[in-house]
Amino acid sequence: MTLFDGELSPPFEIIEPRVWRAPIIFNSPHSGSVYPDEFLSASRIDLPALRRSEDSFMDELIGGLSDRGFPIVRVNFPRSYIDVNREPYELDPRMFSGRLPSFANTRSMRVAGGLGTIPRVVGDGQEIYRERLSVDDALARIEALYKPYHRALRRLINKTHQAFGTVVMVDCHSMPSIGVSREEPRRPDVVIGDRYGTSCAPLLADTVEETMVRLGYSIGRNKPYAGGFITEHYGNPASGLHTIQLELNRAIYMDERRRERSARFAQVANDFVLLAEALATVPLDDLGPFQAAAE
Secondary structure: OOHHHOOOOOOEEEEOOOOOOOOEEEEEOOOOOOOOHHHHHHEOOOHHHHHHHOOOOHHHHOHHHHHHOOOEEEEOOOOOOOOOOOOOOEOOHHHEEOOOOOOOEOOOHHHHOOOOOOOOEOOOOOEOEOOOEEHHHHHHHHHHHHHHHHHHHHHHHHHHHHHHOOEEEEEEEEEOOOOOOOOOOOOOOEEEEOOOOOOOOHHHHHHHHHHHHHOOOOEEEOOOOOOOHHHHHHOEHHHOEEEEEEEEEHHHOEEOOOOEEOOOHHHHHHHHHHHHHHHHOOOHHHOOOOOOOOO
């Protein structure tokens, strides 16, 4: 397949500042909106339905941070095509003709829900594909899109770690204002996910919460989103690697039905600048890497 060199070129972008303000990376893995023609042809649902899985405009909300001294990472392909916030081979055998590799994780909760590396459904549960996909197609997407993104992200993290001794990655997402379940309480403006205190120093999550509350946002922690693969995989506070996930309620900055920016969009983008500046004031020595206490 040649589509990766055409429609999806570049598949993702890393924009580094000329002068770094702090070792803080802002990542938007789910805001991609470039849909390959062959994907649209294979889908049983239309483009507006596919786009319900997007973290719409999140890449724009953080886009100005590179001018303020913070590197940003954004993915251009849609998560409904391939999701980089999963293990590399979380694959549902029901989706494919042919046998999956023996190392594929076919039993994860995300696969069971239809939201594996190659998703079976969009966010509201609609099936994506008319027919089964070939295993080769799935593996080609992983090799051409998923793996290069994670290699580039690791290089950026390693470069930052070598320069500062510490890395803070803010993984930026958005969530529907209303959950699928009627029993779910009203969602807050922002959900902070730190894998229940394991993916970053508590001081970082506290700083995010205090800053956003001061700016007028309501806050939740780890429910309904504690952080996905990226948060879990790259967060290792003992090594000075801190990852925190932010889920922003879409009703705050956009019209969810029309998929348009709302009047508050510019203010929310500016609030991300204020959040970045607040995180940049956290003393690096207070973040580790932490050593085990002597006996």
